[in-house]
Amino acid sequence: MANTLKFGNENWATKKDSILAYNDENANFKPLPFVTSRASTATRVNKAGLLETVASGVPRVDYLDNSKGSYLLEPASTNLITQSEAFGNSYWTKSNASIEGDASTAGSEQVVNGDFATDTGWTKQTGWTISGGGANYDFLSNVKYIRQTLLNGGIVSGNTYQINFEITSGTAYISINSNSGVLVSSNTYSVGSYSLSINASVSGSDLLIYGRNTQGTAFSIDNVSVKEVQGFASPSADTPLGALKLVEDTSTSTHKNRAINALSSATNYTMSVVAKKGERNWLSLNDVSASTVYFDLENGVVGSTVIGTPTYGIESLSDGWYRCWMNATTSASGHFGIYLAESDGVSSYTGDGTSGVYIFGAQLEQKSYATSYIKTSGSTVTRLAESCSQTPPDGVIGQTEGTMFIDVTGETQVDAARYITIGNIGDTTNRLIIYQYSNLINVFSGAGATFNITYNPPSGRLKMALAYSVGDYAFYVNGVQVFTNDNNAVPACSEVSLGMNEITSAILAPSIGYNDVGLYNTRLSNTELVTLTTI
Amino acid sequence: MKLNIAKYAFNSREQFQDKFDALHTVDEEGNSIPNFKFGVVQLGNIQLEAPTFDEEGEELTGEVLSVQWHVDVAWFEQEDHPYGWKSYNVNLSSEGMHGFAGLSYLQHKFDE
Numbered sequence: 227m228a229n230t231l232k233f234g235n236e237n238w239a240t241k242k243d244s245i246l247a248y249n250d251e252n253a254n255f256k257p258l259p260f261v262t263s264r265a266s267t268a269t270r271v272n273k274a275g276l277l278e279t280v281a282s283g284v285p286r287v288d289y290l291d292n293s294k295g296s297y298l299l300e301p302a303s304t305n306l307i308t309q310s311e312a313f314g315n316s317y318w319t320k321s322n323a324s325i326e327g328d329a330s331t332a333g334s335e336q337v338v339n340g341d342f343a344t345d346t347g348w349t350k351q352t353g354w355t356i357s358g359g360g361a362n363y364d365f366l367s368n369v370k371y372i373r374q375t376l377l378n379g380g381i382v383s384g385n386t387y388q389i390n391f392e393i394t395s396g397t398a399y400i401s402i403n404s405n406s407g408v409l410v411s412s413n414t415y416s417v418g419s420y421s422l423s424i425n426a427s428v429s430g431s432d433l434l435i436y437g438r439n440t441q442g443t444a445f446s447i448d449n450v451s452v453k454e455v456q457g458f459a460s461p462s463a464d465t466p467l468g469a470l471k472l473v474e475d476t477s478t479s480t481h482k483n484r485a486i487n488a489l490s491s492a493t494n495y496t497m498s499v500v501a502k503k504g505e506r507n508w509l510s511l512n513d514v515s516a517s518t519v520y521f522d523l524e525n526g527v528v529g530s531t532v533i534g535t536p537t538y539g540i541e542s543l544s545d546g547w548y549r550c551w552m553n554a555t556t557s558a559s560g561h562f563g564i565y566l567a568e569s570d571g572v573s574s575y576t577g578d579g580t581s582g583v584y585i586f587g588a589q590l591e592q593k594s595y596a597t598s599y600i601k602t603s604g605s606t607v608t609r610l611a612e613s614c615s616q617t618p619p620d621g622v623i624g625q626t627e628g629t630m631f632i633d634v635t636g637e638t639q640v641d642a643a644r645y646i647t648i649g650n651i652g653d654t655t656n657r658l659i660i661y662q663y664s665n666l667i668n669v670f671s672g673a674g675a676t677f678n679i680t681y682n683p684p685s686g687r688l689k690m691a692l693a694y695s696v697g698d699y700a701f702y703v704n705g706v707q708v709f710t711n712d713n714n715a716v717p718a719c720s721e722v723s724l725g726m727n728e729i730t731s732a733i734l735a736p737s738i739g740y741n742d743v744g745l746y747n748t749r750l751s752n753t754e755l756v757t758l759t760t761i
Numbered sequence: 762m763k764l765n766i767a768k769y770a771f772n773s774r775e776q777f778q779d780k781f782d783a784l785h786t787v788d789e790e791g792n793s794i795p796n797f798k799f800g801v802v803q804l805g806n807i808q809l810e811a812p813t814f815d816e817e818g819e820e821l822t823g824e825v826l827s828v829q830w831h832v833d834v835a836w837f838e839q840e841d842h843p844y845g846w847k848s849y850n851v852n853l854s855s856e857g858m859h860g861f862a863g864l865s866y867l868q869h870k871f872d873e
Contacts (some may be wrong), residue, residue: 486812487811605860729788729794732797732798
């Protein structure tokens, strides 16, 4: 069963616009490069299990749930979440929860005279005085601030900060702002020390503490401190400290972070988030139509509680991180939400003010499944589709007989997507195709007595081989003969391609990983086809 | 590989669909096959004004949507917009509300 072209099966060599075939016989790469095309950047899961951005044109060998790697071909997809990692941004609405960074990484102090030792460094509006080592609010007027310009450039949107202060008397009802917007919404604080971690959704040079008199009492505040902190270790090679923590407050309610206006009505979406257990082991994904799936981040499995009729899954990355996803069709416009959960099916509970889960990389796609992660920071972003092809030397593609073989894992839901094709650009006759349509595998021959045979494949990994010679075609999947055909012609082809239309060279990418691809210039025997395709 | 990015505002979704269909050929198996390489992203009736929410996430004012059907396209190996598309091209001076990963619209738009 000597192949004339072998591709993959743990042996990968990639560079921009090219990926090499491999020769088992001398254990080296063959000078038979596939020309690849993907105009945009994209991400993959690298060998270490980390999400990693790959430059435009560079083929992706992906190791998600696959230690040997697979060549990933995907159709275009758009992440409709405009802030996929900045969960503290105002794009995300926090309810009974906050987004925090790693307090242990606090940088230098940005507040001057935060201990109010002197009446300097702060601009005071009516109602505020500085004396006795504190700043005092008289509760006589509403929404009045003390303010100062911070050191080190102030607050930068997207960065995470630790804000500390102490209430030394009374009950404060305050909000904390930059001069461009809210950093910490209005809340009441009794006597005590407070440490708030916030992911800034606005930039601003100044810090403003607003006193309010609609709740609480007159109060004194002291030891105000602002320091930038880093995020937590993430499953990303690009932003290794890019993870944030979704932390519950002490209320008895749901504790959540939602993209409030992300979903349109009557639309099928797949929503996903990368998450790791913290003090809480569970989270749920929820959409406006109440479709809900619970995910067990301790054991990497989906919980038993599923509301509505979504499809869902959980995939393992590195170091306890999982990508959790849910697909559902909406019945109204509204939110996509990430909810903390106390246990399977319990998302409304009394929080302790400190527990939560780590989150990274949210994605929302108008697709029935999740594709590779697409980072966004302020706008929706599309990853473009990709394909690959080559015109090998004579003798590689069998002209009078031959066999095409692929070993793939992934989705099969892209109509007209080409798994593998041999053909000639512009030639509508000489072509032999394995492609996808209406969730069925199709096999088409354009030569002689044209045939198109459909097959309903099993789910999961597929090892498919199409053998051909004059009057003797056979197609095997996972060790089973699917069909034979006595077509008395064989197409004469010069090009082999994956994910590409054989006539126009338009990209028709499936959404799969190629574990292995092979061409033979002989029609393998049926026994050999069974051996080749048995999993 | 020559690549251009263009942004379009069509009068309606139907008008866009007609022009999109004209870029395809239906083969003998009934599959709609692109005539050449491109990547199309339908943004639809894009948001002109964002909704506003209170601190609890309840909507205060609704969003305002464009009446036009907006589409971003990455064209490969094309010297100009396809026939019938140029009239609907929107020439922005910013990257706009949608992008292709790692690619700048301003650096890849067609020369005017």
